[in-house]
Amino acid sequence: MSQQSEKKGQPEYLDAMRNPLVIKLKEKFKENILDAKTYGNELTIWISKDILIPLCKELWENNFIYLVDIMGIHQPNKEKNFALSYILHNFKNNERIRLKVEIKESELIPSLTEIWKGANWLEREAYDMFGILFSNHPNLERILMWEGFEGHPLRKDFPLKGINTGAAIYPDVYPEGGGPPKKEDKNA
Amino acid sequence: MLDVQELELNMGPQHPATHGVLRLILKVDGERIVDAKPVIGYLHRGTEKLFENQTYPMNVPHTDRLDYIAAATNNHAYCGAVEKLLGVEVPRRAKFIRVMLDELQRIASHLVWLATHALDIGAMTPFFYTFRERELILDLFEEYCGARLTLNCMTIGGVPEDLPEGWIDKLKEFISIFEEKIWDYENLLTDNRIWKKRTIGVGIISPEDAINYGLTGPPLRGSGIKYDVRRAIPYEVYPELDFEIPIGKNGDTYDRYLVRMEEMRQSIRILKQCIEKIPDGEIQTKGLKFIKPKPAEVYFSVEAPKGELGFHIISDGSPKPYRVRVRPPSFINLQALPSMVKGHLIADVVAVIGTLDIVLGEIDR
Numbered sequence: 001m002s003q004q005s006e007k008k009g010q011p012e013y014l015d016a017m018r019n020p021l022v023i024k025l026k027e028k029f030k031e032n033i034l035d036a037k038t039y040g041n042e043l044t045i046w047i048s049k050d051i052l053i054p055l056c057k058e059l060w061e062n063n064f065i066y067l068v069d070i071m072g073i074h075q076p077n078k079e080k081n082f083a084l085s086y087i088l089h090n091f092k093n094n095e096r097i098r099l100k101v102e103i104k105e106s107e108l109i110p111s112l113t114e115i116w117k118g119a120n121w122l123e124r125e126a127y128d129m130f131g132i133l134f135s136n137h138p139n140l141e142r143i144l145m146w147e148g149f150e151g152h153p154l155r156k157d158f159p160l161k162g163i164n165t166g167a168a169i170y171p172d173v174y175p176e177g178g179g180p181p182k183k184e185d186k187n188a
Numbered sequence: 189m190l191d192v193q194e195l196e197l198n199m200g201p202q203h204p205a206t207h208g209v210l211r212l213i214l215k216v217d218g219e220r221i222v223d224a225k226p227v228i229g230y231l232h233r234g235t236e237k238l239f240e241n242q243t244y245p246m247n248v249p250h251t252d253r254l255d256y257i258a259a260a261t262n263n264h265a266y267c268g269a270v271e272k273l274l275g276v277e278v279p280r281r282a283k284f285i286r287v288m289l290d291e292l293q294r295i296a297s298h299l300v301w302l303a304t305h306a307l308d309i310g311a312m313t314p315f316f317y318t319f320r321e322r323e324l325i326l327d328l329f330e331e332y333c334g335a336r337l338t339l340n341c342m343t344i345g346g347v348p349e350d351l352p353e354g355w356i357d358k359l360k361e362f363i364s365i366f367e368e369k370i371w372d373y374e375n376l377l378t379d380n381r382i383w384k385k386r387t388i389g390v391g392i393i394s395p396e397d398a399i400n401y402g403l404t405g406p407p408l409r410g411s412g413i414k415y416d417v418r419r420a421i422p423y424e425v426y427p428e429l430d431f432e433i434p435i436g437k438n439g440d441t442y443d444r445y446l447v448r449m450e451e452m453r454q455s456i457r458i459l460k461q462c463i464e465k466i467p468d469g470e471i472q473t474k475g476l477k478f479i480k481p482k483p484a485e486v487y488f489s490v491e492a493p494k495g496e497l498g499f500h501i502i503s504d505g506s507p508k509p510y511r512v513r514v515r516p517p518s519f520i521n522l523q524a525l526p527s528m529v530k531g532h533l534i535a536d537v538v539a540v541i542g543t544l545d546i547v548l549g550e551i552d553r
Contacts, residue, residue, distance in 0.1 A: 009275055011275045039484055039485065067402055068498070069513070073502065073511055085485070085500065091415065094421060096421070096487075116400055118400060118401045118403075121519065121523045122520075142229075144229040144553070145232065154237055154511075160241050
């Protein structure tokens with residue numbers, strides 16, 4: 001019984017500047033297309049943030065009409081310390097590409113809500129979790145954390161154990177710091 | 189002259205029809221919905237933050253808690269993403285076991301959807317019928333991995349256990365029972381005049397809007413778009429299996445109901461083919477004791493019962509992932525709710541929440 005269960009080894013990033021789609025985009029957007037690579041079967045294109053909207057409109061013309069997901073990334077070791085990963089899908093030949101935009105903190109990035117309504121909540125989540133600011137967003141407020149929460153939980157400098165938000169639930173039942181009362185208190 | 193004013197109405201977060209802790213702020217004009225605003229985050233547990241602080245294999249049980257009524261597909265999506273990152277090919281027998289668990293999970297999840305959706309609209313009987321059959325599936329899961337809900341039934345590189353002796357026979361028995369019972373549900377609902385009145389024309393979403401909002405799963409297929417990750421970007425052994433992707437026409441609640449009913453039949457078809465084709469052999473890839481991938485970024489998705497469930501993983505060369513993001517289908521499907529309920533009655537909001545089949549564990553993560 002011979003099974004193909006050996007480890008094939010991790011794939012490498014391969015240069016994809018000769019990919020037909022990348023060549024087409026490169027003609028139009030020139031040096032704003034920074035880099036293109038494939039990993040396994042995934043094509044990633046690094047772009048500068050200025051061309052995000054026109055590029056997405058161009059891709060829409062090329063049948064990439066579906067926005068799969070937006071992911072925020074915090075990379076404190078790099079000079080451009082935030083990044084966004086967009087995944088687009090093409091229904092015609094079931095092709096997927098990833099657009100990657102790197103920005104500095106406090107830089108504004110254009111919102112994709114004018115092209116995809118679905119980008120609304122995804123961008124709100126990136127704002128909530130990382131503090132990435134979007135321009136022209138119709139409703140940029142927190143989505144998973146509550147209004148008034150200080151900090152952005154998925155940043156690398158945010159502690160895993162959480163922060164003291166000052167919220168007190170039943171302060172007369174539970175002492176400061178949370179948790180059930182100690183045993184001595186119970187007997188007292 | 190009558191004094192007309194809009195009223196703001198809170199629905200949830202503690203409301204039986206919101207399927208968890210979903211809060212809707214409804215603006216109503218009499219009984220008509222003028223606007224709806226979902227408020228989420230009540231079940232936020234910081235799963236993505238936890239993922240970053242644990243090694244790759246330690247994260248598998250955490251994925252169970254995302255969509256807690258369809259744990260097998262969550263495990264599958266996460267393990268598949270790590271395997272894609274590592275360039276690992278799963279043994280053929282493990283692929284079949286995964287597909288069988290996925291399809292059983294799809295049926296179990298759709299049964300919960302049917303039960304609660306019908307119960308919300310006012311039909312109580314399907315609840316008892318569907319939970320009776322779901323019990324059989326949970327028994328199969330229990331025999332396979334020991335758990336009934338939080339399965340933790342896949343590992344990176346395969347599955348943890350081989351199928352127990354006699355499991356396939358029990359699966360065959362379940363299939364023969366379920367094939368008859370599915371007609372019982374249809375007899376109760378499909379031509380039921382009240383069911384039709386409550387679902388036809390309610391919560392319509394056009395194909396263009398469905399794509400624009402990024403819907404996946406039955407809400408997208410109900411609008412007539414033939415998109416299923418199992419066919420679009422095939423994984424495991426789905427290319428070898430013969431099944432159809434049901435689609436609707438009108439994009440309303442009734443069509444989504446028909447799509448899900450047909451999906452359960454197709455899952456049975458897949459299970460039958462798996463029983464015939466499953467080979468002997470290994471179930472786990474060797475050499476994955478210590479996982480330490482080189483820096484890379486991948487995205488892998490599976491067709492979960494609720495839609496496309498994807499995992500993005502960024503590795504940085506350490507045994508822990510640098511960043512993990514979940515693409516939850518319910519989160520993105522819920523976004524379309526306000527546009528689906530506008531102009532309908534308050535009672536229809538309950539029907540639309542049911543038809544979107546949301547799970548708050550996955551939305552809030």
